[in-house]
Amino acid sequence: MTTTVNGYFGAKILSPNTGIVLNNEMDDFSMPMKNVSKDVPPPAPANFIVPGKRPLSSMSPTIALKNGEVKAVVGASGGAMIIAATSEVLLNHFVKGLDPFSSLVPNVVYYENWTTVSGDHFELSADIRAALRSKGHVLQGLAGGTICQFILSDTYEHSGRNNDSGKLVAVSDPRKGGFPAGF
Structure with missing residues (x-):
């Protein structure tokens, strides 16, 4: 799972009920007067701040199923590069046949x-x-840049080998500073 807090410590507000750091989704809105550089798309009028409106997002957490069984879960961070990275990881594994870590x-x-x-x-x-x-x-x-986390049911076929142990394989991009953990 990936989440967005948009900057270290998000909105810098801690929920008194849950202890969760609240995000700063206001950062995802476009601003009419915001400086535009060659690396940043121009402000999108459809994403300008309006009361009660949610900002547009490129979040694209994906669950891949085959015959009703979960085969993979992928999510990414990285703003405008999220959709491309998520798609590339799935294509690298399922189309190109790369192992889970190489798929990232x-x-x-x-x-x-x-x-x-x-x-x-x-x-x-x-x-x-x-x-x-x-x-x-x-x-x-x-x-x-974009950073992905990838979880794969290891009942997958890779390089002509069928691996059917029923375990999950999780890899995490080391640039994010995290690592997969589960029980």
Whole structure:
């Protein structure tokens, strides 16, 4: 499951009944006078703030079924990249036949250069970037991006092998600082 609080500690309000940090969904509305950059789409009039209105969202948590049985669950964070990432993970696994963790790895070469909340720094090394460029790849630096969590019923067929142990396989993108846990 993924949730949106839109910024560290969301609206900075803790529910007295549940102890849950309330989100800041106001951040998801478009603002008519907001600065527009080349990396951010222009404000959408359909998403302007109106009393009683909910902001538009790209949330797309997905449950994949086969013959009424859950085969996979996927969700992502990352704003405008959520829908593409969610779709890509499912296609990577079910169409391309990639294993669950490899399904999270994007097919386009963006290199990361950012530091997480916990202080971990992620950046593709300069020698690898140079080697990729020398082979004709176009690289683009990315601070952050979309991050997926993927849960798969391991009664799946992969690379011609049928695995039918009935257990769940969960992988979590390490850039988010979390890890799968369950019981």
